Amino acid sequence: MSSGQVRPRPAWPARALARGESLLSNAFGAATNPFHHLGALAIYCFYIALVTGIYLFVFYSTNLEGAWHSVEAITHEQWVIGGLIRSLHRYSSDAAVLLLALHMLRELVRMRHTGVRWFSWLTGMPLIWIVLIFGISGYWMVWDQLAAWVATASAQLLDWLPIFSDPMGSNFVSNETVSGRLFTLIGFIHLVGLPIVLVLGIWFHLLRVRYPRIHPPSKLMLGSLASLMVLSLIIPVTSHAPADLDAVPGVLAIDWFYLAVFPLQSVTSPGTIWLAGTTGTLLLAALPWILPRRRQPVAEVHLPDCTGCGFCAEDCPYGAIDMVPRTDGRNFELEAKVNASLCVSCGICTGSCPSSSPFRQRAPLTTGIELPHFTMDDFRTELDRARDTGQTGERILVFGCDHGVDVEKTETGTAHSMVLPCVGLLPPAGIDYALRNSGYAGVAIAGCADCDCHHRLGERWTQERIDRERPPGLRKRVPRERLFTYWGKPGQEKALSRRLAGFAAGLDQAATPEAPGSALRRTGT
Amino acid sequence: MKALAVAGQGLTWAVLATLIGLFGQGPSFSPYDPGQALIKVSMAHLSERLEPCRQLSAAERAELPPTRRVSEVCGRERAPTRFELMLDGELLVADAVDAAGLSDGGRAYYLEYFPVEPGRYTVTIRLADTPRTAGFDLEREMNLNLKAGESALIEIGDDGVSLETEESS
Ligand code: HEM
Ligand code: SF4
Ligand code: SF4
Numbered sequence: 290m291s292s293g294q295v296r297p298r299p300a301w302p303a304r305a306l307a308r309g310e311s312l313l314s315n316a317f318g319a320a321t322n323p324f325h326h327l328g329a330l331a332i333y334c335f336y337i338a339l340v341t342g343i344y345l346f347v348f349y350s351t352n353l354e355g356a357w358h359s360v361e362a363i364t365h366e367q368w369v370i371g372g373l374i375r376s377l378h379r380y381s382s383d384a385a386v387l388l389l390a391l392h393m394l395r396e397l398v399r400m401r402h403t404g405v406r407w408f409s410w411l412t413g414m415p416l417i418w419i420v421l422i423f424g425i426s427g428y429w430m431v432w433d434q435l436a437a438w439v440a441t442a443s444a445q446l447l448d449w450l451p452i453f454s455d456p457m458g459s460n461f462v463s464n465e466t467v468s469g470r471l472f473t474l475i476g477f478i479h480l481v482g483l484p485i486v487l488v489l490g491i492w493f494h495l496l497r498v499r500y501p502r503i504h505p506p507s508k509l510m511l512g513s514l515a516s517l518m519v520l521s522l523i524i525p526v527t528s529h530a531p532a533d534l535d536a537v538p539g540v541l542a543i544d545w546f547y548l549a550v551f552p553l554q555s556v557t558s559p560g561t562i563w564l565a566g567t568t569g570t571l572l573l574a575a576l577p578w579i580l581p582r583r584r585q586p587v588a589e590v591h592l593p594d595c596t597g598c599g600f601c602a603e604d605c606p607y608g609a610i611d612m613v614p615r616t617d618g619r620n621f622e623l624e625a626k627v628n629a630s631l632c633v634s635c636g637i638c639t640g641s642c643p644s645s646s647p648f649r650q651r652a653p654l655t656t657g658i659e660l661p662h663f664t665m666d667d668f669r670t671e672l673d674r675a676r677d678t679g680q681t682g683e684r685i686l687v688f689g690c691d692h693g694v695d696v697e698k699t700e701t702g703t704a705h706s707m708v709l710p711c712v713g714l715l716p717p718a719g720i721d722y723a724l725r726n727s728g729y730a731g732v733a734i735a736g737c738a739d740c741d742c743h744h745r746l747g748e749r750w751t752q753e754r755i756d757r758e759r760p761p762g763l764r765k766r767v768p769r770e771r772l773f774t775y776w777g778k779p780g781q782e783k784a785l786s787r788r789l790a791g792f793a794a795g796l797d798q799a800a801t802p803e804a805p806g807s808a809l810r811r812t813g814t
Numbered sequence: 815m816k817a818l819a820v821a822g823q824g825l826t827w828a829v830l831a832t833l834i835g836l837f838g839q840g841p842s843f844s845p846y847d848p849g850q851a852l853i854k855v856s857m858a859h860l861s862e863r864l865e866p867c868r869q870l871s872a873a874e875r876a877e878l879p880p881t882r883r884v885s886e887v888c889g890r891e892r893a894p895t896r897f898e899l900m901l902d903g904e905l906l907v908a909d910a911v912d913a914a915g916l917s918d919g920g921r922a923y924y925l926e927y928f929p930v931e932p933g934r935y936t937v938t939i940r941l942a943d944t945p946r947t948a949g950f951d952l953e954r955e956m957n958l959n960l961k962a963g964e965s966a967l968i969e970i971g972d973d974g975v976s977l978e979t980e981e982s983s
Contacts, residue, residue: 539963
């Protein structure tokens with residue numbers, strides 16, 4: 290089993306991030322930690338922008354002459370409502386950019402951009418451009434001095450490209466030359482075109498993510514909406530003076546989330562902007578290959594143990610398992626088939642498979658689907674050896690994972706630890722076996738924090754299997770008081786140790802303390 | 815502990831709102847120094863052909879298919895448009911712009927903004943739009959009075975040069 294695999298522990302940036310996020314988990318609760326829902330929060334901000342945008346559109350005049358006045362009327366003549374909605378429209382769009390940047394950085398720091406996840410990473414790239422263009426086009430709509438400058442500068446940017454022979458910028462050289470048609474076109478792009486492109490882009494981005502979390506918890510929805518509302522009331526959004534292309538643009542209050550590119554262009558040149566934009570994008574896009582992570586072997590199906598139940602396909606967080614017509618002539622309709630290009634080697638499918646039971650009599654122990662570098666046979670052999678050498682008895686067995694709290698660093702005298710690629714790999718029968726056959730006094734499972742599983746669904750499925758809400762459920766005969774779960778981040782080892790000590794003390798047979806932290810097995814080292 | 819957690823949540827949202835408040839509507843930026851004026855030079859000018867059009871002889875016409883029996887043929891390529899713009903005799907910009915299009919058969923386009931100090935200027939424009947390589951074909955002089963924050967548009971069209979805010983004096 291020890292096939293020379295290096296265990297992928299989080300590197301220091303990820304550990305530092307986890308420590309910071311632990312503070313937020315303390316304040317919000319892990320399941321509603323905003324950093325666990327950055328993508329979903331960004332989508333939520335787009336929702337706010339959409340709803341407020343529809344309201345604004347009702348009162349907006351889509352023409353050069355009326356645009357500025359209609360926005361003024363919304364801002365100042367509708368008592369608080371119009372102004373609030375306009376401000377919310379702006380600030381929710383800004384929040385989306387902020388959240389998007391954090392979302393991207395977080396995935397990068399946690400090394401979730403590499404391997405087969407390259408797809409989510411790469412499809413995130415165009416989203417950055419779409420969102421920025423979306424925002425910039427919105428600034429045209431006000432047709433104030435800022436809009437005029439943004440229009441002129443974006444035309445300059447486009448004119449640098451060899452697309453149009455007739456410069457687009459010549460539309461904006463004076464009040465006489467400005468084209469109402471172009472203005473209406475931009476309005477159409479902002480109101481209809483880009484919303485559709487954005488929805489398609491997000492759909493594409495999530496194509497390989499099963500059960501994506503696209504709605505943040507209501508606590509986060511309320512909190513973020515409330516904070517944006519308060520901001521809107523304290524600093525309402527206002528327009529500049531109406532656009533005047535015959536005047537020199539004066540002092541402009543810039544929305545740096547969307548418009549930072551234009552001051553930059555103003556002090557450099559359109560060519561520099563394109564160079565920086567394209568090299569930046571290409572560099573980011575290439576990161577999965579520049580900063581790769583060693584790939585682990587993917588899950589393999591063992592047909593003699595597969596009944597075609599489909600549980601594994603149902604549970605795989607990346608949709609890497611297809612149920613296909615039977616190929617071995619056995620009397621089942623379907624069999625599982627792994628698509629290696631989608632598999633992240635989490636082992637969650639092993640935990641789903643009803644065949645993954647150490648109680649089965651065969652040797653070597655096989656199961657329907659498992660990781661070649663972490664098999665059920667390895668699992669049972671380790672447990673049996675611990676029992677046969679008389680090491681279990683009063684001890685507890687702590688299952689940990691490669692990415693969450695480091696169970697090998699816990700300071701509990703009476704624990705053995707076993708590190709899995711993901712706690713979702715643990716079949717419920719394995720818990721039963723550790724208690725009944727191996728003779729452990731208790732079993733603890735310490736996986737990634739709520740809604741923060743490195744493999745997305747390990748902690749959720751494990752909890753549901755224990756609660757018998759998801760097949761295969763943990764058998765009723767397993768004494769629940771001997772089972773303990775802890776969901777935490779790297780860096781929370783001390784807290785885990787305390788909780789484990791409490792758990793151990795609560796068990797009937799108070800164990801005699803022993804040398805700290807003796808590891809039963811390190812997976813793959 | 816509960817109070818601390820609620821305070822932590824409040825603080826998080828306050829940080830979000832503060833960041834957006836700080837950068838969503840400012841800090842301000844001035845693309846041009848305050849008190850400056852702007853001269854915009856916009857050109858869309860059709861220059862002369864490099865090779866003048868030529869009448870076909872009767873024999874040449876007879877060789878053409880009956881539906882395409884034109885009397886004149888013209889080369890597509892046009893001369894680059896050279897121009898110089900001077901303010902009070904001082905050169906502001908000099909450039910030569912190739913005609914647009916794959917075979918250089920279109921207009922020559924140019925668009926640039928020049929920030930200048932406000933004041934009275936004599937603007938001189940010289941233009942060469944024929945195959946010649948030295949000298950100019952057209953020269954115009956205009957008076958301009960630019961106040962701070964004002965812009966003047968100098969347009970070089972097909973028919974020559976115009977200044978939107980030219981002073982009549
Ligand atoms: C409009 C902008 C974006 C939205 C709304 C968005 C939203 C989301 C959502 C909802 C998820 C699924 C989270 C989950 O259920 O586990 C996700 C995953 C992901 N996003 Fe984004 N995202 C955006 C842009 C980006 C960008 C710009 C990048 C980086 C270049 C990026 C990188 C990723 C990665 C790598 C994952 C996959 C994580 C995994 O494999 O579990 N996203 N995104
Ligand atoms: S190892 Fe994980 S990603 Fe691969 S098939 Fe199994 S559940 Fe899916
Ligand atoms: S869970 Fe096991 S038995 Fe069911 S389809 Fe998957 S591999 Fe086959």
